[in-house]
Amino acid sequence: MKVQMFKYWEALRSSFWFIPAMLVAGAVALAAVAGRVDRLTVVEGWLAIGWSFTGGAEGASAVLGIIAGSMATIAGVVFSMTLVTLSLASSQLGPRLLRSFMRDPPTQIVLGTYVATFLYCVLVVLTIRRSDAYAFVPQLSVTLGVLLAVISLGMLIYFIHHVAISIQANQVIARVGSELIDVLEGLFPETIGQGPAGKSAEIPGAAFLRLLSREGEPVGASGDGYLQFVDASALMALAVREDVVIRLECRPGHYVVAGRPLLRVWPASQRGDEFAREVNAAFALGNQRTPGQDIESAINELVEIAVRALSSGINDPFTAIACVDRLGSAFCRLATREMPSPYRYDSKGQLRVIAPSPSFPTMLDAGFDQIRQHGRANVAVSIRLMDTLALITAFAHRPADRAALLRHADMIRRGAWQSFAEHEDRDALEKRYRAVKQGLEAPLQDD
Template sequence: MKYFFNRIFIWLKDLRSKIAFYPSLFAIFGFFFALFIIYLEDLGASKYLLDAAPILVVDNGNTALSILTACITGLISMMVFSFSMVMVLLNQSASNYSPRLLPGLISDKNHQIILGIYLATIIYCIFVSQSIQPEGNSYQVPGFSVLIGILFTVLCLSAFIYFIHNISQSIQIDNILDRIYNQARKRLNFLLESEKELFTIFPETEDWTQYYSEKSGYFQDLSSDNIAGICDESATRIEIIPIKGSFIPRGTPMFKSEKKLDEDAVNKILSNFSLGRGELVTQNYVLAFKQITEVIVKAMSPGINDPGTALNALDYLTELLALRMRKRDDSYFLDEEGKNVLIKIRSVSFGELCYQVFAPIRAYCKHDIIILQKVGLMFIFLKKQKTADEAYLKVIDAEAQNFLEDGKANIKNKTDLHTIRNIAEELNIKI
């Protein structure tokens, strides 16, 4: 039962990133709320409101139907316009910054909730309008229901004003970078907190039994708690082979086990791997480095030529690299008592991460002295930071040397070359 609920949790977490998630929830709420209000009408809600505050009640069926019809048509137009604005935002972000930013923008809760409010109100007004009957001596116009529909429409107008404000902010690259940075920082801080002072020696796993993936997709996340429980039941230890964020074809080795496992245990472990068709920064901090790197590269491309954006992105990249230097390359997960290491989780090494980040930046920015100077200051700053492994400093030195050597080869101005030599001296690097 525990594993079933965990799978439901993982499924819901993936579902939340879809643009239709919150609108669907609000639509269902609008339908059931309309039924609830119609039920209150049968109990005499409109009659009570007519006696208490007659000015708030519409007591003419044609007028009530006209009001609801105007609300429905107006809200449909607003929803179409709002959805079009979201599409414009996604298109501009993909063309000007990076297509990899789209999953994060689509999963923006604010846009989804606003579209959901529109949809819930439209569905509510449609069902309430269906309850309005031709006037008769014994018929009571559902004035209370109409009043609620008018209030919901006013709420939609307020949400539309907020949407215009939010969409104008979301399209700005500074806010996009800030969102990516905050998501990656939270993820890295969570991983650092889970590591704490843990230091362990995990045995060699060359002779362990491998088990393979039964489906393909991006390795998004896994439930360490459930897998640790299975390891405890089976009296074994496992190593997670793929790196989070990598694409897993069918038949790829997924984990190694110290002891051979039965089919039921293997299926339980594999069910706790979340494979999808997309990536999110909240689940994989490495994606933040890729996104920021692509923003820098796109900004420095001849078609965009926006060094200001590249400089801003380098500031965020510096902060994230300094935070990553405090984390070890491999992560471990303990049992409930916190004594025995049950799971070893591989991650992108700091050296590989730096190479993936700086290689494309070096290719596109080696001719720009301002970017070179900024990156040089980044290396100087990183060498002064607290690090989980002294080998990280050698990685910084190697990347700095590659960057400065490429800059020296592509820049001919004497003043610019002098700036590069000064940075090399500060880093104690020979070029």
Template sequence: MRENLLFHWNRIGEKLWVKPLLVSILSVAFAFVASLADQTDSVAWVPNISTESIEALLNLVTSSMLVIAMFAVGAMVTAYASASNSATPRAFSVVLADDTSQNALSIFIGVFIYGAVALVALKNDVYDHAGRFALFIVSVLVFALVILTFIRWMDSIARLGRMGNTIDKVEVAVANSFSVWWNQPRLGASPFSNQSSITGEPLALPKVGYLQRVDMATLQAVAAQHDLKIFLSVLPGKFCTPSNPVAQVQGLSPDNMQCLDELSSAFHLADQRTYDQDPRFGLVVLCEIACRALSPAVNDPGTAIDVVGTVTRLFHLWVRARQASTTEPLHDRIFAPDLREQDLFDDAFNGLARDGAGLVEVSIRLQKAFQAISGFGDNDLRDASIEHSQRALARNELSMTLPQDIEAVRNVARF
């Protein structure tokens, strides 16, 4: 249940209209909450605030907030376009989910609506002596909130959409997905290794798309109800078609074949991959950023080197999370394959090593990264590092024309 709520919450966080709508509703409520002060006995001690002074403050807020909100939208759209064009379109979702920008836009729109509603209410004598004082205090606090939000947002928008900021946001998303994976390895399922030996009723989905999420709780409940065992053939991030089963189901009989529809509902397909249950997706995005930076049109090897450092940190996090993971399988009737470190390396380094094979500075940094990752104390990562180091060196020997460059890379590649 918690995983389902978190998944849907993350999808809501990627919608730009949700927070402004909620803040707009709250702003209308705040405009009328001030009138409750008139129902108290505070009339005797609160100062008498003139209607004209409150009107001036509300007019200032109302006239400026709409302009600032439009400016904020324009700046955010520019930042989103920059992230998609300079990095990769797959990074757009993490940039769109930036809390600072969404909160700022929500406050600007909410304050505009608050000012308009409060001004109309004030002119129609909704507020009495104490109510006007409460409205004045709320308006001053709202005005201060706008100033602080605008200053904080200006610092954030100056970085939003820039290459370094986009890489940092993708790194955070990948780090979170790594942590989620090792908090519940294999999504909480029991392990199995020899997938080819598994027999059972194939479970295929009628749609085509990327597997975004698997509702493990539903699978476990249905399996327990019908005394089944479910062997997942795919993990989130896999492109699924009706011709490729997503699982093998053991224990089915003619009496409970109808439960296949319930099992199918636990697999959520969509047009795009997400970071939530798919640790490999973020590595693909980082590799795409590096490959675009290495393209002749951009020619920015520094960004590729930055990505290599980012991926190295992420693999260190992978090792630490794996060593700290002591979680027992949560779902005893569901079995799933492990993520292979070789696949993670393929996602992170194949394109980068190919496109950077002719650049000595990128190749040297890549070899140093393989050396560093091999020393993290994980045998699987060490094996993958050795294979990719040798493969990258072979690409260098085919792409580089200067013998001194090839020799410089060889001196660093010690495998």
């Protein structure tokens, strides 16, 4: 249930209808409240002065009709501008970035404002009465309609400015980089040496892990798709209840095929379909990767922009360099974070769940491998990659992390010697390579 809520919330944040629907509901409530207040005779005195509407039924209908028609027209223009922006972003920066554009709150608010203002004016028009026996002009409601029209006009100017800014490559990269850091902060909140005091998780013996692989009972997936969320607390509760050890066979971001094992349970037993349904309920599958629990998904968005920029059809190394800078900023933070242990124990100290998670070296591969491969012939990109590795070395404390940084520096250097024809370009890269080596050979400071 919990993972399904995460999945639906992620879908709502990436939709064009959720915030507009909330604004439309607010417009309906405002029309009802304003109409109720208009029926109070004391309101006439409030509206006698100022810029408020004091005309008759015909004037009120004309004003609201003009506003409603204008809002419908502008809403169509805004939708068209949004679709053009999405099309341009998909072709120039990559289709996987559409999720980032669709989650943009200003765009959703602007779309909702015009639809809500249109519906408000329509609802207020329905309350106007023109008969001689009972004439009713909701002057406060009409005044609020005019105010909403003025706000909507300001929103149009703001939206044009926002679109012009948000479609720029550096702005898109900055937004994606900020989302990556937010995901990093959520998944790896503890810094090295500053986490809660306590005994580190005990690593089970290799013999037990082999036994679990050999005799563990597999539980297959009920569907196909990318694993988006895993409810670790539900799996822990299930393992405690059944008095078993559970080892996950996949992690968020992996593609799952129906029937293939999601996890293995030891000791093995014939637990039936109900147990399989409980296990599958703790896993949320979808048609695409999401960054909720999958940091590599956020990394891949920046990598995709960089790889497209390095393609022969676009050939924009400056955009690729901007992506490398943002990746370097994220990896500098990631190098200082504690990696969660895959071994989860219950309150009695009994091993219950083994949940593998990505390590710093694997995430470094995800961030730099494709950029290095596509940019090996580009001097500027290769030099910036080496500069970024040198920067990260100042933050890396774990031996495995530092070894991964040296491995990437060696690969960039080998590629440069094969691709660079100019000796001075090689010398420039060699200078950066020595900086990486010096940073890695420097003694580590105590935390």
